[in-house]
Each structure stands twice: as C-alpha cells, then as structure tokens.
Amino acid sequence: MWEELENALAWYAAAPSRWVQSSRQELAAAAEWIWVVIQGDFAEDQSAAQIATGTVISMVPFVDQLCDIRDVVANCKKISEDDDNALHWFALAITLVGLVPVLGSLAKGCLKILLNGARKAVVTHTVKALNGSVWLATRPFVEASIVKLNQHLASPPVRKTLAALKIDNVYKHLATKTRELKAAASANALVKAFDSVIGPLKQLAELMDRWGSAAMKTQVGQLLAKVQVVRDKAHRKLGEVVQPLQDMLERIARRLDVEADMTYRASTNAHNPHAYRRPGLEAEIAALRADPPSWVKVRRRAPKKAKKTCPAIPEGYPDITDISASRPLRKSFRTFHILEPAEIPPGTVLYRVIDPNSADNSICWMRKEEFDLLKSKTDWRDRFAVWANWNGNGEVVTYTVPPGKPLKVWEGETASQVLKDRAGNPVKADDKGNYFWTAGGGKQIVLDPANLDTAHLGRRQPTNWGYSNFGGEHVDLVGVPTLTNNWHKGK
Structure with a gap:
C-alpha cells in the first residue's frame, strides 16, 4: 500500500531529497511529503486534473483521493478565514458535488474538468454574489474547460473506454449525467461526500503524527480541527447554496447539449465524437478571458x-x-x-x-x-x-x-x-x-x-507538440485523424 501511496504523491510533488537519499527509509521525510501534497492549493491545472480524475486512474491508486483531499482542505482553509462568506461555501459545494456517487469513473473524470473551471470562477473572485449573475461570471471558465475536456476526450484511454461502453455521443451522455448529479445534489448528499474525504484525510494524519516532528503534529492537529469546524457547520451552510449549485449544473448540462449537437453535425449522418475540431472563436475568447496562455x-x-x-x-x-x-x-x-x-x-x-x-x-x-x-x-x-x-x-x-x-x-x-x-x-x-x-x-x-x-x-x-490549444497537454496520435495530406483543388 505504501508504494502505491508513494506513486500517488509523486503526481503532485517531488519526493524530498532526504527521502531519496535515505533509500526511502526516513519516515519524517515521508510525513513532510504528505503534508506538502495535502496543503497544495486547488488542483486547477487541467492536465493534472485529467490524469488524477480520468479513466487512467486505476493505474495509480490513491491519486484520485489525494486530489479530492487537497481540494477539500483548500476549501476548508478559505472558509476558516471567513465562515460567513457564502461564496466560500459555494466553492466547497462545487468541489463536493463531483464526489457524489452517481457518476461512473468516465463521467466523474470529465465533469471534474468542468467543475474545476466553475470553481475557479468562484475562488478567483470573478463570481461576486450568489444571484442571477453566477452563470454569467462562471461561463468563460466553463468554456475554457470545454476546450480542455475536448483534449481529454481525445486521449487514447478515454477513446477506448467510450468504445467499450458503446457511448456514441459522449457530450449527450455527460449532459444526462450532469442532470442526474443535479437531481442528487442536496445538503445531505454533499455532507456524505465531505465525510468520504475526511476518513482518508484522518488516515494520512495518523501517518504524519506517527512519523512527523512535534511541530508537524501540532500543524496536522490544527488542520484537522479546521476541517472539523467546517464539517460541523456543513449541513446548514451547504443547504443555503444548493439552489445556485443546481442552477449551475443545469447550465452546464445545457452547454453540453450544445456540444452534443455540434458533434452530431460534424460528420454527415453520423455521430462522430472523436472527429478533430479546432476550437471556435467564441471558445477561444472565453478561454483567453479565463486564463490567457503565455503566447x-x-x-x-x-x-x-x-x-x-x-x-x-x-x-x-x-x-x-x-x-x-x-x-x-x-x-x-x-x-x-x-x-x-x-x-x-x-x-x-x-x-x-x-x-x-x-x-x-x-x-x-x-x-x-x-x-x-x-x-x-x-x-x-x-x-x-x-x-x-x-x-x-x-x-x-x-x-x-x-x-x-x-x-x-x-x-x-x-x-x-x-x-x-x-x-x-x-x-x-x-x-x-x-x-x-x-x-x-x-x-x-x-x-x-x-x-x-x-x-x-x-x-x-x-510536430510532436500535440493537438491541444490552451492546456499544454500532449494528445497521443493513436486514433486521431492525422497525417493525411489535404490538397485543396482550385488553390
């Protein structure tokens, strides 16, 4: 089990040099490694989100749990700064709704990409209040995530999963799953999802207590106390943000409906969810406003x-x-x-x-x-x-x-x-x-x-640069309609 946890930690942070030099024997270094990972900010990097929540997760056990733990911990730290701020609780609700067990691993991995985008709109203070303007502020971030979702869907493991599950139009499938998630989203369901994270967090805390220094034990205890305070208030506070959460999920489902329709029309008389499509102008504008790349x-x-x-x-x-x-x-x-x-x-x-x-x-x-x-x-x-x-x-x-x-x-x-x-x-x-x-x-x-x-x-x-546009992820060429010359007549 430790080797699997070690592999999972490596997705998020390099091992301390003391851990490597001690031939993986210095447990204090391992405790520090766990502490650094769970103290990480929200896993907003979509390439990491794809790996950590996609269909390849079975290859590296515990990666998905660590992703959930660090995101919930980040939410709890923000709430601890101002527990009356409804937007902090809304961000936590967005994190937790992706853990509600109505999704299969495929839908969970895909929808987490979109939910990460929606949550980013909240934590960057783009969403100012829980009123009718929530979707207006959130939409550019979701549009940017749609582009990254398309990159994720182009990866070979996901394409193989779609074929095995006989899913012809993945966007239609995701829209259906999003509405199932909306129907299941309640204060009780969100609290249960919260509890599903607290258990593994406490297990990691026990390892850090056992292996870490006295100072680390104090820090771990303070963190658990913060999480517990948030948990004690969760049912009431999350209940206050369920309605805007459900509204946002419906908007995401409608956006996926549009993508499903666009995909259907991409190839004559056939569903073709894997056909190559460069991002449209509106998608590019939304992505740039949400997070402009270095170029x-x-x-x-x-x-x-x-x-x-x-x-x-x-x-x-x-x-x-x-x-x-x-x-x-x-x-x-x-x-x-x-x-x-x-x-x-x-x-x-x-x-x-x-x-x-x-x-x-x-x-x-x-x-x-x-x-x-x-x-x-x-x-x-x-x-x-x-x-x-x-x-x-x-x-x-x-x-x-x-x-x-x-x-x-x-x-x-x-x-x-x-x-x-x-x-x-x-x-x-x-x-x-x-x-x-x-x-x-x-x-x-x-x-x-x-x-x-x-x-x-x-x-x-x-070119070996991949086919992505905004996230920097490499997309394997297997199954992508590439390397076919395209000489236009009349030019």
Whole structure:
C-alpha cells in the first residue's frame, strides 16, 4: 500500500531529497511529503486534473483521493478565514458535488474538468454574489474547460473506454449525467461526500503524527480541527447554496447539449465524437478571458505593427494587395511587420505547420531554419502570430521547390495579430483598454498556392507538440485523424 501511496504523491510533488537519499527509509521525510501534497492549493491545472480524475486512474491508486483531499482542505482553509462568506461555501459545494456517487469513473473524470473551471470562477473572485449573475461570471471558465475536456476526450484511454461502453455521443451522455448529479445534489448528499474525504484525510494524519516532528503534529492537529469546524457547520451552510449549485449544473448540462449537437453535425449522418475540431472563436475568447496562455499578450498596441500599405508588386510575384484576385492572398501584406520580395532556389525545403483540417497548399510557409527554432506550439503561436481558431497545429508538411525556375515569394518578419470577433472588431481583454495580441517576429513566407505542384509535396508528419490549444497537454496520435495530406483543388 505504501508504494502505491508513494506513486500517488509523486503526481503532485517531488519526493524530498532526504527521502531519496535515505533509500526511502526516513519516515519524517515521508510525513513532510504528505503534508506538502495535502496543503497544495486547488488542483486547477487541467492536465493534472485529467490524469488524477480520468479513466487512467486505476493505474495509480490513491491519486484520485489525494486530489479530492487537497481540494477539500483548500476549501476548508478559505472558509476558516471567513465562515460567513457564502461564496466560500459555494466553492466547497462545487468541489463536493463531483464526489457524489452517481457518476461512473468516465463521467466523474470529465465533469471534474468542468467543475474545476466553475470553481475557479468562484475562488478567483470573478463570481461576486450568489444571484442571477453566477452563470454569467462562471461561463468563460466553463468554456475554457470545454476546450480542455475536448483534449481529454481525445486521449487514447478515454477513446477506448467510450468504445467499450458503446457511448456514441459522449457530450449527450455527460449532459444526462450532469442532470442526474443535479437531481442528487442536496445538503445531505454533499455532507456524505465531505465525510468520504475526511476518513482518508484522518488516515494520512495518523501517518504524519506517527512519523512527523512535534511541530508537524501540532500543524496536522490544527488542520484537522479546521476541517472539523467546517464539517460541523456543513449541513446548514451547504443547504443555503444548493439552489445556485443546481442552477449551475443545469447550465452546464445545457452547454453540453450544445456540444452534443455540434458533434452530431460534424460528420454527415453520423455521430462522430472523436472527429478533430479546432476550437471556435467564441471558445477561444472565453478561454483567453479565463486564463490567457503565455503566447498571448494583453496590451493596448501591437508589439510588432502590421504593414498599412502594400509595396509595389514586381512582375511574377504574388499579388498580396487588398484587391488581389486570389482570395487566400488578398490583404496578406498585412500579416507582415517587414517584408520584401524573394526568390526561393530549386531544392529548398519549405515547412508549413497545420492541423488535420488545414489545407496543405495554402499561403503561409517558413524555411527549415525557422522551423528548427520552434521547440513547442507556444513558440510557433508566439513567433508566427497564429490564433487557435485559425489553425490547431499538430502536424507539419514540407514542400521542395522543384528543379527549374526559383519560386517567387514574399518573405519577412511576421506582424502581431489582434484577436477579432466575428464583426471584425478587436476583442477587449479587460476594461483598461487592452486587447489580446500574438507577438509575431518569426520570419514567414507568403506564396501563391497556384505555383505549387502536388508532386513535390511531402507527407504530413507530427510536430510532436500535440493537438491541444490552451492546456499544454500532449494528445497521443493513436486514433486521431492525422497525417493525411489535404490538397485543396482550385488553390
């Protein structure tokens, strides 16, 4: 049992060096390790949440329990600071409702991702009061979690589980389970879920008492006392937040209904929950407002301004003007900060980063030396100013300039790009006049797809950056519709 617990602890924090150096014999170090893990803040990292609550949990016993313990402990610590704050109790209710035993392991793992998002809206003080505005404040966080849920559902263990359970539309299944959870959500059910965590917490406390120092025993005792005080008040206080909790669960169920409908229409006359779909504009906006990744810059102005006027077009070069007859090339000079006409010699290999739905023969490429500088999708999105709803990434295709004449292109520094809504207006990042920007700065090539020859196109290869967009998780290629060339006719 100890080896399994040790493996579970390793998901959350590295073992103390004293534990390793003592050949796993210094029990005081083990006690400190347990203490650090259960004192961790909410497990908001979705990659950890997926591992800890997904269908692979059986591989590492106790990981799921530790996730539940640390989240409940974090809730109790917040309540101890102000036990009359209804929002603290609401956050605890969101944590506990995911432990109510009406869900199978698949639904539990999936819904915890969404509930983590909803709880984050509360603990970050985005939700101001338990009134009609709860869902309005929570929705951007849930939308961001929908994106991460899609990544989770793309993983091979989950796909295998869906096949074994014969679940054709997983979103419809989750919507049904969410409504079952709503019906089961009551003060009694939440308190029982609380008790299911207190038992394992006390067992860990006994280990820390037995192995830890006198100071640690005092700290553990104080923690248990805080948890017990919260437990003593739980039935009454949780009863006061059950209604907004049920309302939120119904809203989540409706959102899953929409996702189920979108999935059904994704493939003609067939349910296709595993078809690749890059995130939509609205999902990306919601995700950025909830938790912008490192490649997104929140600022007033562009880090690298786009060209406002198009240079003269030399004979034989792609028409990148505002009135170009080629739709893909039209206005493409605005994607540059600096540009110049260039000739690419025969034999040169060009690279294009794409997702499974992207065309091989489109306008944006780069040289090999530029591609070799990219170590992650974060590098690519940052340097080449690519929004997730434009291109989901995950694959790369090459094109070798054929013998004969050089390929005439435009080459230069990529301009920053502001995220725009469907009306073409920049999306506000906050109320301070800031917008969402990608930085740019990579050296891009824009060419005319009509000048490409399919005979010189390479086979698609994985970038090994995964297919995710916001959480940074790696999605295995097994079963994902990847590495199939996609040459669009007429381009």
